[in-house]
Amino acid sequence: MTLAWSRAPWHGLLPPICLLCGATGTTDRDLCAGCDADLPRNARACPSCALPLAAGSNGDCEYCRARSFSFDRAFVPFCYRPPVDFLILGLKFTHRLSHARLLGELFAAALAERNASPPDCIIPVPLHPLRLRERGFNQALELARPSARRFRVPLLADGLSRVRHTPPANPTGCRPSPR
Ligand SMILES: [Zn+2]
Numbered sequence: 001m002t003l004a005w006s007r008a009p010w011h012g013l014l015p016p017i018c019l020l021c022g023a024t025g026t027t028d029r030d031l032c033a034g035c036d037a038d039l040p041r042n043a044r045a046c047p048s049c050a051l052p053l054a055a056g057s058n059g060d061c062e063y064c065r066a067r068s069f070s071f072d073r074a075f076v077p078f079c080y081r082p083p084v085d086f087l088i089l090g091l092k093f094t095h096r097l098s099h100a101r102l103l104g105e106l107f108a109a110a111l112a113e114r115n116a117s118p119p120d121c122i123i124p125v126p127l128h129p130l131r132l133r134e135r136g137f138n139q140a141l142e143l144a145r146p147s148a149r150r151f152r153v154p155l156l157a158d159g160l161s162r163v164r165h166t167p168p169a170n171p172t173g174c175r176p177s178p179r
């Protein structure tokens with residue numbers, strides 16, 4: 001299986017190229033300023049389910065308000081809309097690891113902008129060994145790498161193990177609404 005590392009092993013030697021339009025990227029990111037400005041940011045979101053909140057709403061959405069969760073907060077910096085869906089689908093289904101690097105860098109930057117305490121460590125959700133063999137890589141691990149580098153925290157790739165093989169998500173990669 002061939003994994004599509006963009007510009008590897010020349011990454012760092014060639015100028016960054018925007019993965020979305022082919023223009024020159026910013027500093028050392030494969031994204032130009034124009035495409036960066038157009039990304040669908042999830043600016044006002046429910047802290048529990050991360051779905052966008054209606055204008056004027058604060059705190060948990062109506063669905064989450066009546067529930068308790070075993071985590072402190074969900075953070076999803078972008079909405080699943082073009083061109084974010086293109087980057088995610090390219091990563092999952094055509095093995096574009098360059099998309100993982102860009103998405104991971106964008107996630108880390110968005111997390112840093114929140115000025116919250118950095119995480120103690122990062123644990124990517126694992127793939128079942130059967131799925132890992134099919135795909136050849138774990139996209140969650142690839143997405144987590146830039147955050148671990150940026151925050152200088154341990155990346156615990158084996159921190160969890162998936163014991164049940166679940167069927168693949170629907171081909172669009174869209175997550176179902178919790179409602
Ligand atoms: Zn661009």
Ligand SMILES: [Zn+2]
Pocket residue numbers: 046047048049050051060061062063064065
């Ligand atoms: Zn919610």
